[in-house]
Structures are given as C-alpha cells and as structure tokens.
Amino acid sequence: MVLVVGALVAGCSSASTETAPPATTPDSGILAGYPTDHDAVSPLLISALAPAPVPVMGTDGKVHVVYELEVLNFSPREATPTRLETVVGGPDGEVVSTLEGEDLARQTLVVLGEGGSIPLGDTGVILVDDVYDSHDDVPVSVTHRLSATFGPASPDLADAWESSFDGDPVTATGGPVAISSESPVVIGPPLAGAGWYAWNGCCGPSTHRRSFFPVGGRLNFGERYGVDWVKPDLTLDAAAIAASIEAGYLPTFEDDPTDNDAYGAYGEPLLAVADGTVVTVTSGMPDELPESAPTGLSAAELGGNYVVLDIGDGVYAFYAHLSPGGATVEVGDEVTRGQVIGRVGNSGNTTEAHLHFHLMRAPAPLSGDNVAFEIDAFGYAGSMDLEADPFEGFTPGPDAGARADQLPLETSVVDFPEVR
Known part of the structure; x- marks a missing residue:
C-alpha cells in the first residue's frame, strides 16, 4: 500500500555514549546549543516525530535506527537543506551519521510539491536512517545539526521580519531523539x-x-x-x-x-x-x-x-x-x-x-x-x-x-x- 514515492538513506557509525545529553540547558528551557545570555533567532526549528526509534537488525548485518525529523521554516525565505549531521554527546558532539547533497534532497519531504526545499512558513520532514555496526554502538540519544541555504526574501514580508533573518547559510541544531531500549x-x-x-x-x-x-x-x-x-x-x-x-x-x-x-x-x-x-x-x-x-x-x-x-x-x-x-x-x-x-x-x-x-x-x-x-x-x-x-x-x-x-x-x- 503506497502513497508517496522515492528516497535514499545514508549514515554509519561506531560511536556510543552511556548517558543522554540534555535536550535543554538547565532551568532555561532553551534548546541545548543556543545561547542563554541573549536572544538568537532560529529560522529552522527541528523536532523529532514520535515514537522513540527501536534499533532493528537488517539483512545487511547492520543495526538501523529509523526516524523522521520535522523542520519548520520560520524564515522569510525558501530553505534548502544541504547537510544533516546526527551527533552524540550534545550539539557539538561526535558526528555519527551524515546525510547531504542529492541523498538529503530525496529524503526531504513537504506536504505538497516535490520536496528537497522547504517553502517559507512551511514544514518539511527529513527521513533518517542512522546505521551502526552493532547494538553496542547505538547511543541512548542523539541530536542534530542541519545546514541550509536560503532563496531570496519574499517581497510581501515586512522589513522588520527580514531584518531578523541572520545570515545565509544557516546551521541549526535540534531534534533530540531518545533511542528506545526496547527490542523489535x-x-x-x-x-x-x-x-x-x-x-x-x-x-x-x-x-x-x-x-x-x-x-x-x-x-x-x-x-x-x-x-x-x-x-x-x-x-x-x-x-x-x-x-x-x-x-x-x-x-x-x-x-x-x-x-x-x-x-x-x-x-x-x-x-x-x-x-x-x-x-x-x-x-x-x-x-x-x-x-x-x-x-x-x-x-x-x-x-x-x-x-x-x-x-x-x-x-x-x-x-x-x-x-x-x-x-x-x-x-x-x-x-x-x-x-x-x-x-x-x-x-x-x-x-x-x-x-x-x-x-x-x-x-x-x-x-x-x-x-x-x-x-x-x-x-x-x-x-x-x-x-x-x-x-x-x-x-x-x-x-x-x-x-x-x-x-x-x-x-x-x-x-x-x-x-x-
């Protein structure tokens, strides 16, 4: 039974961590990786879709951790994701999986249209398959760094909103994922x-x-x-x-x-x-x-x-x-x-x-x-x-x-x- 077509997955790692990095900085509610002493505009907001992924052993002899990230483009420009990194140990931790280029474009979906880019004010979904050599290598949690480039600003948006847009390209952090300890x-x-x-x-x-x-x-x-x-x-x-x-x-x-x-x-x-x-x-x-x-x-x-x-x-x-x-x-x-x-x-x-x-x-x-x-x-x-x-x-x-x-x-x- 099918509704939507295509995709190619990338990712591999042998890293692990014993403890889960915090999803937010202590007592602030601010997502880990963002400053706590001044406001920082976040044009791309990343969150993980439920449920917590259960690692599964495939016929390739690798362990697959499969999930999706929802990305809201809260900017006045169309966003084109260029690189997604899965990291352990916090936003600046070790990279365990990378998805980029055409592979990332094929795995970036939008509700309407062809995907690959996320229209301004729209939500995209990125399909993730982090691949590990063994169950022992699977961390208890990961988070993400997403880089993107942006198109020209919409002429219909107020100058004040455009002035809050901070640079191009942008690298956003977020989408913490707690990996399930359950078995398939x-x-x-x-x-x-x-x-x-x-x-x-x-x-x-x-x-x-x-x-x-x-x-x-x-x-x-x-x-x-x-x-x-x-x-x-x-x-x-x-x-x-x-x-x-x-x-x-x-x-x-x-x-x-x-x-x-x-x-x-x-x-x-x-x-x-x-x-x-x-x-x-x-x-x-x-x-x-x-x-x-x-x-x-x-x-x-x-x-x-x-x-x-x-x-x-x-x-x-x-x-x-x-x-x-x-x-x-x-x-x-x-x-x-x-x-x-x-x-x-x-x-x-x-x-x-x-x-x-x-x-x-x-x-x-x-x-x-x-x-x-x-x-x-x-x-x-x-x-x-x-x-x-x-x-x-x-x-x-x-x-x-x-x-x-x-x-x-x-x-x-x-x-x-x-x-x-």
Whole structure:
C-alpha cells in the first residue's frame, strides 16, 4: 500500500555514549546549543516525530535506527537543506551519521510539491536512517545539526521580519531523539516458499518510507517498516529483467501482465506470524486490473481486502490486498503461528498482486505507531536493486543462507519455510 514515492538513506557509525545529553540547558528551557545570555533567532526549528526509534537488525548485518525529523521554516525565505549531521554527546558532539547533497534532497519531504526545499512558513520532514555496526554502538540519544541555504526574501514580508533573518547559510541544531531500549517484535514468516522480494521495504529508496498520513491528530509514518512482498522470476538474466522494468513492469508474471493469475504471488497462502486473535476482516472489494493504479479510493479502501491479527502486548499484524473472499478466518477466531489465514490478491491501492505487511500499535492501519520487527528464521538468497546503475539483476549473497532475527531490507530476496 503506497502513497508517496522515492528516497535514499545514508549514515554509519561506531560511536556510543552511556548517558543522554540534555535536550535543554538547565532551568532555561532553551534548546541545548543556543545561547542563554541573549536572544538568537532560529529560522529552522527541528523536532523529532514520535515514537522513540527501536534499533532493528537488517539483512545487511547492520543495526538501523529509523526516524523522521520535522523542520519548520520560520524564515522569510525558501530553505534548502544541504547537510544533516546526527551527533552524540550534545550539539557539538561526535558526528555519527551524515546525510547531504542529492541523498538529503530525496529524503526531504513537504506536504505538497516535490520536496528537497522547504517553502517559507512551511514544514518539511527529513527521513533518517542512522546505521551502526552493532547494538553496542547505538547511543541512548542523539541530536542534530542541519545546514541550509536560503532563496531570496519574499517581497510581501515586512522589513522588520527580514531584518531578523541572520545570515545565509544557516546551521541549526535540534531534534533530540531518545533511542528506545526496547527490542523489535520477533515474528514468524508471513508467507511460505522461496524467492520472495522485499519491495518498498525499509530503509532505502522505498515508497513506504516516504508515506505519511495526517491521522489520529498527528502526522504519522504508518508504513515505516512495511514490506510489499512480490515474487519475481529470478531465472531471468539482468537484461531481461531490465527490459521488463523499462516496459513498466516488475518481472513478476508470466505471459499476460493484465491477468492477476499470471503473477507469481497471486493466490499464495498468508500465514499468521504469531499466535493471536482475528480482530478485523474485510472481503468485499474486487481485484484491481494489474499494472493500473486505482483512483478514487477512500482511506478505508487503500488496503483492499485485509486481515488484522492481535498478536499480544498491544501489537497488531496487518495483511493487505487479499483476493476477493481470500480471508480464511473470521473476526474472533483464535489462530496459531503458521496457520493459513488468507490468500494474496490485488485489491485496494495496488498495481499488482502482492502482500503488504506491517505491524502496528492499534488495529487502524494508517493511524497506529508502526512497529519495528524482525523475522526469526528465513533464508537470505541475495538482492535485486532496482535503482542500481548499472542494473545487475538478481545478485546472490553476500553471505547467503540461514538468517535469524533480522528485518529483510529493501532489495532483499528471501526464502521462507514451506507450509507445514
């Protein structure tokens, strides 16, 4: 299920800290890094969006801390972020991650428009993925330094306001983030069999990563760790896959791209990822015509036919885009891990047969906090990076084989156990 497209993440570090730096200077309420003996205009106001990020181990063997920063441009000029640094130990601490240039532009979103720059008086969102070598390297908190350049002043603004604008470029500090000490939720596979591709997954150039919604009284990234699972034909060479993509199709079907049954994922069984209770089943929507983006859907229809499981501890599992009548469970049913609960379809906001899957903190797919998860056992086959130049098709490995307690990242191809 997708609404907004694109993104590329950057960042790495091996630094850590034992104590959290203060978010404000003592007794003043002034954000750390700003003077306390005189007023300093802050043209860019940075704050972190909830919740506190939970570090998650990816299939790249790295620990990912994924979150978003909200940036209000309180200046009389359009702002273009040029460099974002994640630092530990306070605003002047050690830099553990840097995002800049085209990467930063792709990860700077605005509510309307193309992003990259933040109009005057508007709010932008910067997507952050700080990457660490191990859990031991993850600090308990970080803050940020954001540099930006500014366009010409708006002629409609008063001279007094323009005179308070202090220079160009500007470096702002802020956006303190307390990193959660919780562990990701560990689940079983949502599907069975080999050759599943994590399309639109965390944490790279993913549609889900860029999708945000004004719901529940806040701006929510409800698909932060979501995955669209599709089943490509991995026997094709790079040239054949590239030709399919150039024609506008993923290589996930045989013969007729307008026939849902031609897609490798269509009709595949959906599995309960944990013991739980069925709390929602919708089944009245038709399959969409493949490779044709639907229009006119309400928010309630974006997931098409779907199932929500309560898997305990305030966590819910969301399975979207089932085939018409594809659910094999009813509300109130108790299910066990590995039980078939439905079939993959192509209903709702979708262009081809796939499973959209994520975990959340409420049985409301777009409104609940998106929950970091890891799958306890699967095989890692390799990757297929659709953005790579040159495109290399499916690439086995590295380190192909059994994996435990990892999140399949964007581009990953994985093998799940067969249905028992």
